[in-house]
Amino acid sequence: MRRTSRAPAARVSMMALIAPLVVVLLAACxxxxxxxxxTPDYPTxxxxxxxxxxxxxPGHMDRLRIPRMNAIGFSVVPTIDGAKLHWDFPEGxxxxxEVYATTKPAPGEAPVQLTIMVKDPTDQxxxxxxxxxxxxxxxxxxxxxxxxxxxxxxxxxNEPYPYNDKNPNSEFRDYVYFVPKEAAAxxxxxxSAKTTSTSEADEYGTKY
Amino acid sequence: xKKRRAFTLSLTLKVDLIIIIALAxxxxxxxxxxxxxxxxxxxxxxxxxxxxxxxILYTAIESVxxxxxxxxAVTTLTNVSIRTPGxxxxxxRRDGTLAFSDNKTIQTVNANLKQEKFQLQDRxxxxxxxxxxxxxEAAATPPSELFFRDDAAGRDFFRAYRPLINLPKCTVCxxxxxxxxxxxxxxxxxxxxxxxxxxxxxxxGGGFVLVxxxxxxxxxxxxxRVVLDPVQSIGTLCSAVADGHFEGRVEPRSNDEIGxxxxxxxxxxxxxxxxxxxxxxxxxxxxxxxxxxQEPQRVGRTLLFTDIRGFxxxxxxxxxxxxxxxxxxxxxxxxxxxxxxxxxxxxFVGDEIVAVFAGEDGAxxxxxxxxxxxxxxxxxxxxxxxxxxxxxxxxxxxxHGMVGSSRRADFTVIGDPVNTASRLCxxxxxxxxxxxxxxxxxxxxxxxxxxxxxxxxxxxxxxQKVWFLQAEVGEPAGKGDDxxxxxxxxxxxx
Numbered sequence: 001m002r003r004t005s006r007a008p009a010a011r012v013s014m015m016a017l018i019a020p021l022v023v024v025l026l027a028a029c030x031x032x033x034x035x036x037x038x039t040p041d042y043p044t045x046x047x048x049x050x051x052x053x054x055x056x057x058p059g060h061m062d063r064l065r066i067p068r069m070n071a072i073g074f075s076v077v078p079t080i081d082g083a084k085l086h087w088d089f090p091e092g093x094x095x096x097x098e099v100y101a102t103t104k105p106a107p108g109e110a111p112v113q114l115t116i117m118v119k120d121p122t123d124q125x126x127x128x129x130x131x132x133x134x135x136x137x138x139x140x141x142x143x144x145x146x147x148x149x150x151x152x153x154x155x156x157x158n159e160p161y162p163y164n165d166k167n168p169n170s171e172f173r174d175y176v177y178f179v180p181k182e183a184a185a186x187x188x189x190x191x192s193a194k195t196t197s198t199s200e201a202d203e204y205g206t207k208y
Numbered sequence: 209x210k211k212r213r214a215f216t217l218s219l220t221l222k223v224d225l226i227i228i229i230a231l232a233x234x235x236x237x238x239x240x241x242x243x244x245x246x247x248x249x250x251x252x253x254x255x256x257x258x259x260x261x262x263x264i265l266y267t268a269i270e271s272v273x274x275x276x277x278x279x280x281a282v283t284t285l286t287n288v289s290i291r292t293p294g295x296x297x298x299x300x301r302r303d304g305t306l307a308f309s310d311n312k313t314i315q316t317v318n319a320n321l322k323q324e325k326f327q328l329q330d331r332x333x334x335x336x337x338x339x340x341x342x343x344x345e346a347a348a349t350p351p352s353e354l355f356f357r358d359d360a361a362g363r364d365f366f367r368a369y370r371p372l373i374n375l376p377k378c379t380v381c382x383x384x385x386x387x388x389x390x391x392x393x394x395x396x397x398x399x400x401x402x403x404x405x406x407x408x409x410x411x412x413g414g415g416f417v418l419v420x421x422x423x424x425x426x427x428x429x430x431x432x433r434v435v436l437d438p439v440q441s442i443g444t445l446c447s448a449v450a451d452g453h454f455e456g457r458v459e460p461r462s463n464d465e466i467g468x469x470x471x472x473x474x475x476x477x478x479x480x481x482x483x484x485x486x487x488x489x490x491x492x493x494x495x496x497x498x499x500x501x502q503e504p505q506r507v508g509r510t511l512l513f514t515d516i517r518g519f520x521x522x523x524x525x526x527x528x529x530x531x532x533x534x535x536x537x538x539x540x541x542x543x544x545x546x547x548x549x550x551x552x553x554x555x556f557v558g559d560e561i562v563a564v565f566a567g568e569d570g571a572x573x574x575x576x577x578x579x580x581x582x583x584x585x586x587x588x589x590x591x592x593x594x595x596x597x598x599x600x601x602x603x604x605x606x607x608h609g610m611v612g613s614s615r616r617a618d619f620t621v622i623g624d625p626v627n628t629a630s631r632l633c634x635x636x637x638x639x640x641x642x643x644x645x646x647x648x649x650x651x652x653x654x655x656x657x658x659x660x661x662x663x664x665x666x667x668x669x670x671x672q673k674v675w676f677l678q679a680e681v682g683e684p685a686g687k688g689d690d691x692x693x694x695x696x697x698x699x700x701x702x
Contacts, residue, residue, distance in 0.1 A: 055384070056384040056385060057376065057379070057384055058373065058374040058375065058376070058378075058379065058384060058386065058387040059349070059350070059387050061384075061385070061387070145350075147350060147351075147352060147353065148353070149350040149351055149371075149373065150350075152373050152375070153373060153375060153376070156375045156376045156377050159377070160377065161376040161377050162376055162377065162379060162380050163376060
């Protein structure tokens with residue numbers, strides 16, 4: 001009788017011990033829901049340049065590209081390093097580049113590819129502080145690109161290159177070819193706020 | 209014997225198997241993990257070296273090509289190949305042709321720059337070469353860096369493909385119509401490294417097998433000598449004892465548990481031998497009673513008494529030695545006959561034998577024994593020196609139990625049939641078999657009898673019906689004095 005009366009209590013105690021373990025185990029085994037960076041509202045993000053990017057470049061060839069960046073990216077404040085600007089986009093910056101099938105897509109035509117840059121230096125998969133992703137448009141799945149093709153090509157943004165303003169001063173532009181020209185007005189030096197002259201900012205801006 | 213051998217081999221194999229498994233699982237796993245780790249580290253370091261070389265070469269080639277010094281890249285590749293004979297570096301264009309093998313690139317660059325910046329070189333025509341393996345993967349868009357093992361002409365290689373990307377800064381000279389400029393193929397000969405690795409693995413594996421084998425041999429031999437052989441000797445001794453051979457002993461080789469066991473087995477065998485010898489002096493009924501328990505029981509039995517006639521006067525006429533010799537001979541032959549018919553010698557009392565027959569056909573077997581003894585005495589008259597026996601058979605309920613004192617006792621039978629058989633034996637003359645009425649009824653018509661006759665037996669108030677056993681039905685009558693005369697005549701009953 002004594003055993004019979006104690007058995008339910010023992011079972012309850014055992015269940016109390018096992019249940020959390022099962023929960024922890026299931027939680028560990030559960031597939032982590034992957035974060036989506038090119039959120040549905042990305043088409044509303046501001047374009048990084050007004051230039052029509054329909055000229056051929058390696059990697060995308062002669063396909064129209066439209067890069068857009070989220071507000072975090074546009075809040076970037078470059079610092080000045082000697083005579084050069086130094087760009088370091090804040091964590092959370094997301095740049096989505098729409099790639100179309102041709103140089104002149106029809107109105108309303110959807111892009112064929114999205115390539116994404118996400119500033120997240122803490123992620124072990126990041127290269128140059130950025131995650132480089134491609135989005136499979138049919139199923140919406142975003143995949144981190146593990147090769148160094150993207151970062152190798154974008155590293156050219158940190159030195160003189162043949163497009164746009166050609167970056168003649170070899171500014172470090174944080175792997176971004178089109179840095180927001182209005183951000184140049186917020187340039188900082190040595191950690192204290194310093195505004196460059198309007199003429200300097202304008203001159204910089206006119207290079208686009 | 210065959211069974212014992214199989215047992216020994218099986219046990220030895222089991223011990224060896226346990227040792228091998230223990231070593232393989234324990235030491236083997238650790239050794240395997242260590243060897244695997246070493247080989248893995250060795251391979252990784254080799255790969256890392258080749259990979260770093262690939263990166264350095266890539267950077268060098270990129271650096272010399274950007275300022276328009278592509279020919280320097282050719283010199284670099286050639287010098288590296290010369291100074292490191294195990295390494296071969298090849299630069300392929302994206303279409304799989306050898307770079308710098310013709311003036312095609314110079315012409316393209318000059319066209320893009322719209323000037324004759326580079327002079328055409330005198331380069332002998334090179335026949336078309338098939339692209340190296342997996343080249344298409346490396347030159348695809350997006351390109352892939354590849355690092356893989358390759359073998360050709362019996363040699364092993366690490367092979368690294370580093371695609372040269374047509375970076376924006378390269379497009380000025382090379383145009384923007386392609387993504388991959390070419391592929392650097394760095395092929396490092398690792399044949400000797402592979403041989404070293406194989407040697408390490410073979411040495412480790414061989415050494416391990418050797419060590420395991422030796423240990424199994426040593427431990428197996430040790431166990432066989434210390435445990436298995438003594439146990440086998442003990443088993444052999446036990447088998448011999450079971451077969452009735454008590455001469456053997458186990459030689460204790462040590463003072464450990466096995467040695468102690470051997471000594472105890474020897475002591476046990478000595479004790480068994482003594483008890484075995486004692487059984488010669490004890491009836492089978494006594495032994496059976498000891499096995500079944502020492503409580504007295506009332507059972508139905510047939511009693512057969514034999515007694516040599518005229519033995520007292522015989523002893524006076526013969527020497528003691530001859531008397532004992534003839535007596536033992538007569539008793540021994542009678543005992544043999546009784547045992548052959550399933551009787552149990554309860555005791556020898558001087559020249560008298562008391563035998564007990566159990567079972568439903570006990571009376572029948574007792575009668576046959578009696579007839580056989582009479583025949584024996586007639587046939588062996590010379591050997592028995594003319595001695596003859598008288599026999600008495602009675603049947604009935606007796607008490608079977610321990611009779612005697614606490615120091616010395618016998619398991620024997622007591623009761624009226626015992627007394628009756630004894631009296632009948634005393635009455636019987638040499639060669640006569642007197643049978644009680646109860647025994648006669650038991651054997652029914654299986655034997656022929658003469659009688660009945662009235663006999664006055666000691667201890668009985670009334671005369672008893674007795675019969676002279678003559679022969680078994682179907683058998684010729686014996687030569688004994690079975691005529692039935694003188695049933696009331698007294699035998700010599702000593």
